[in-house]
Amino acid sequence: MNTKVAVVDDHQLVRTGLVQMVQSLPGWEVTIEAANGKDFIDQTNLLSPPDIVLLDIRMPIMDGYETALWIRSHLPETRVLVVSMVSREPAVIRMLRMGVYGFITKNSTQAELHQALSRIQQKQFHVNELVGNRIFHYFSENSTEQLPDEKNTITDREFIFLRKCCSELTYRQIAKEMYVSPRTIDTYRDHLFEKLQVRTRVGLVIYALRSGLIEVDDLV
Amino acid sequence: MNTKVAVVDDHQLVRTGLVQMVQSLPGWEVTIEAANGKDFIDQTNLLSPPDIVLLDIRMPIMDGYETALWIRSHLPETRVLVVSMVSREPAVIRMLRMGVYGFITKNSTQAELHQALSRIQQKQFHVNELVGNRIFHYFSENSTEQLPDEKNTITDREFIFLRKCCSELTYRQIAKEMYVSPRTIDTYRDHLFEKLQVRTRVGLVIYALRSGLIEVDDLV
DNA sequence: TAATAAAACAGTGAATACACCGATATTTAG
DNA sequence: CTAAATATCGGTGTATTCACTGTTTTATTA
Known part of the structure; x- marks a missing residue:
């Protein structure tokens, strides 16, 4: 077969x-x-x-x-x-x-x-x-430092949310796309703000790009 | 053949x-x-x-x-x-x-x-x-809609504003940095929305990055 | 110099984003 | 098996952003 x-x-x-x-x-x-x-x-x-x-x-x-x-x-x-x-x-x-x-x-x-x-x-x-x-x-190189986490790892759901933040979608629209309530999206956002030490959505976008989690070519 | x-x-x-x-x-x-x-x-x-x-x-x-x-x-x-x-x-x-x-x-x-x-x-x-x-x-000559190109250039002030948008500053803070009133910032924003065909601040960031007006390394 | 574009400014109202407070069920890890 | 992390959802309130409507002054340029 x-x-x-x-x-x-x-x-x-x-x-x-x-x-x-x-x-x-x-x-x-x-x-x-x-x-x-x-x-x-x-x-x-x-x-x-x-x-x-x-x-x-x-x-x-x-x-x-x-x-x-x-x-x-x-x-x-x-x-x-x-x-x-x-x-x-x-x-x-x-x-x-x-x-x-x-x-x-x-x-x-x-x-x-x-x-x-x-x-x-x-x-x-x-x-x-x-x-x-x-x-x-x-x-090998930066296993000691540089990695901003160990403790502050981005979870899978947060990661998907992070990617969707790099668009013109509102949080409400993202909630719909991820099949969760807008409240849940608020939580994702708040957790990421805390973990990544940013305060705004643009901050999230910047982090995603600088860290390489998102490429410029990925942007719509 | x-x-x-x-x-x-x-x-x-x-x-x-x-x-x-x-x-x-x-x-x-x-x-x-x-x-x-x-x-x-x-x-x-x-x-x-x-x-x-x-x-x-x-x-x-x-x-x-x-x-x-x-x-x-x-x-x-x-x-x-x-x-x-x-x-x-x-x-x-x-x-x-x-x-x-x-x-x-x-x-x-x-x-x-x-x-x-x-x-x-x-x-x-x-x-x-x-x-x-x-x-x-x-x-077509009698067009009202325009593409983000030479025909519809970004002005100097708008350009400076656009760069500052790629940060965690609020519009009010940007206004202060540019020594203009928040209303003026609103105008810059609205004009860029129109010219670049976007609807949100993240849209501005995306445009700036994709067009090469801002490099990822420039991001704070 | 007249026409045009840029730069500055303003009000109102609605939508969205952000900041706190909280909760429960499930999964994962020590 | 307990403890921690994850994923989910809720309320309240403020701040910010965005969309619509305008005006005035200052450059530019045709």
Whole structure:
């Protein structure tokens, strides 16, 4: 039986490329093709989910972070391979902490994709060389200082909220998008203000950008 | 004889997607596949150049702008169709001024790509609907709506204000720093909202960063 | 010099953001 | 198993932001 793969990316072209690459590998097949997380969820049969999800980070409606969290809690057997443009450390580390199995960039060759898929199938982690070196640096160089947390880690929900803050959405709209009450959003905000030592929403945006959790290109 | 197409994009995946789409259209074939402008030039035979070049903007070594200029001066019969990630880029106009024939985003469907290619083959211009509406007004003389471009310049005071917006200062504090009344600040803000087509202060910050008026490192 | 654009200023009211106070259920970690 | 952290929700009140309406003075430039 073939290994089932889902391809989730809002760019039709990239999707076509990925599907094409996967389909041409013997033993692999693409069962789901979705434009964003929401679309993926709608198409997913909980009883026979895909084995591996190729997931983009930047997507409208429901982005890669949210989708990864959903997969972790709803499809424990399904593993995620992130296919992204970005390779900045904090974003990658955040993703790995969310239970993602691998990370490759969009200029990977078919051979690299194949290798990544195979390794993840065997429950091994896989990161692109480009990405890998950066992470190595991150853990070796500034493991003593620089990391603003240990104690003040941003939680997953707060992180998703933080990303949505970097837009023109009001808090009320963010609440709707995250399916929680505006009060909960207030709490996320207050906690982040405290943790990140800022006082305004612009402060949050600045922190997100300076820390690399958000890239300028991510901004709408 | 088939219409010859070159695909120039640094992302292998996108390239694969584009090639796949073009090859599946009867009457069209891909003769060149390149990772950047330099690579494209090296592969191009000046005596039998491609009819249409699918060109990405952001590429290492030699980007879309340079490549478009080179094509215009060396391959007068070859027409360029830009395939870019972002539609909002003010670069679109610059590109069209450089003699580019069309513009589509990377989330276009195969049908849209086909349509664009066909129109350009007949020497008609083609822009994505998403992009198109914004540009249309720009080129029509009796337009009221304006794009954040040369035509609608940010004044000196507004610019200083814009930079100060990228901080945790309240408008009142900014007013104090700029030695004007808070009302005046309101006017600066309202004018920028109008000119830059945003609705919130975070929108201003995003514009400043994306346009390069402010660098991430400048942020306090 | 007349027309135009920029810079400064102002009122009102509604929407949003922020600052305190609090709570409970669940998950995670020591 | 307890303690801490997380995720969720609530009330009250103030501060700030934003949207709409204007005027006046000062440069610029055609």
